[in-house]
Amino acid sequence: MAGGTGAVGRHVVDVLRERGHEAVVLARSAGVDLVTGRDLDLGGVDAVVDVTSVSTQKQAEAESFFGAVTGHLLEAGKASGVGHHVVLSIVGIDDAPTGYYRGKVLQERLVEEGGVPWTILRATQFHEFAAQILAALRVGPLHPVPVMRNEPVAAREVAEHLADRVEKGPAGRVPDLGGPREERMADMARAYLRHTGRRGFVLPVPVPGAGGRAMRDGTLVTGAGAVHGRQTYAEWLAAQPR
């Protein structure tokens, strides 16, 4: 479980263990740095699930991170005869030219060409996304948030789909996974502030450039053939601590 301590990774570990699998966490906090790849040994591992991430919008940093992590996992996987490499990616990355998404495009290509049988699942943003954006930027009482159409999905449900994919075996690119309905980012942010009893005003801001256009025009929501989670943002929020 590469990234098994993260927002979705911790759920993947839980789901796999609940289903009786042994899940070994690979993360810096568990003593494994996948960027250096030092001492990485995948002996005895049937499947690798990669849900690592880096916090950057810079293309060079994103490509360097996903290139190194993916390269080391594939190299060690081939050396140990790992039979399945599962990666979580993001809906719409080919048409949303941001630095982070360029890193994900590189990650997908390396997996497709990497010589280990693979599955790539693309999902939309998690329900946590609005809170992450609120935490990232605040100007006095104002919370600028991007004008964005999105289709948030519960991280736990993404984890269940990833565990299903581990159990089904290598399948290549599988149908995209989105949430049950579309939401506007500003509405999600206002609801989050209300739920957590915080003051402040949400200010929707159109992000300039092609990346911002992709946020607004529906590039990041699912299209035909996608599968959908069940838990709505409102249901997820109601279950969060106040």
Ligand SMILES: NC(=O)c1ccc[n+]([C@@H]2O[C@H](COP(=O)([O-])OP(=O)(O)OC[C@H]3O[C@@H](n4cnc5c(N)ncnc54)[C@H](OP(=O)(O)O)[C@@H]3O)[C@@H](O)[C@H]2O)c1
């Ligand atoms: N968040 C979303 O809305 C969303 C939606 C769709 C797809 N995705 C994709 O899902 C994946 C997981 O996203 P997330 O939001 O769950 O990420 P996250 O919460 O930021 O977690 C990142 C994980 O990567 C690990 N990690 C970071 N650097 C590492 C390194 N050098 N070596 C080993 N482990 C390292 C972290 O653990 P340590 O810090 O302990 O190393 C952590 O377990 C990403 O690939 C992302 O593109 C995310």
